[in-house]
Amino acid sequence: MKSQDETLEEWCRLLLRAFELEDVDVDINEVLSVAGVAAHSVVRPAAPLTTFIAGLATGLTCAAGQAPDADAMKSAMDVARAVAKSYAADEARATAGSPAAGSAGTEPAETSVPSGTPGE
Numbered sequence: 001m002k003s004q005d006e007t008l009e010e011w012c013r014l015l016l017r018a019f020e021l022e023d024v025d026v027d028i029n030e031v032l033s034v035a036g037v038a039a040h041s042v043v044r045p046a047a048p049l050t051t052f053i054a055g056l057a058t059g060l061t062c063a064a065g066q067a068p069d070a071d072a073m074k075s076a077m078d079v080a081r082a083v084a085k086s087y088a089a090d091e092a093r094a095t096a097g098s099p100a101a102g103s104a105g106t107e108p109a110e111t112s113v114p115s116g117t118p119g120e
Contacts, residue, residue: 024069034077034084041088054080 002010008028016022031051038050054076061072 027073030073030077034080037081038084041084046084050080050084 005028012026012028013022016024016026034054035047035051039047042050054073057076057079058069058072061067061075062069066072067075
């Protein structure tokens with residue numbers, strides 16, 4: 001019986017092959033780590049949404065010739081992780097600072113995004 005890591009490696013290779021991206025190196029643990037940060041900092045369904053958007057940003061950055069694959073992936077993952085953590089911190093401040101969380105008149109905090117965001 002294959003381990004979870006072996007199954008994920010195989011699945012990743014199959015997907016890359018299906019999209020004709022065999023030469024792309026995906027750091028599965030990094031993707032899962034960012035998904036975990038999003039799931040715990042926002043809500044669980046934010047995990048696949050976050051990784052999809054980070055992947056889309058990576059692809060657009062690479063297609064535009066702005067960065068090589070590895071650099072674009074690292075940048076997108078760093079941005080996704082930072083935005084998720086910032087979201088959680090903003091939510092914690094909003095909850096701690098308001099008499100009733102979600103009460104009328106509270107403005108959502110702006111999320112700071114590190115410079116060098118893909119797509120800037």
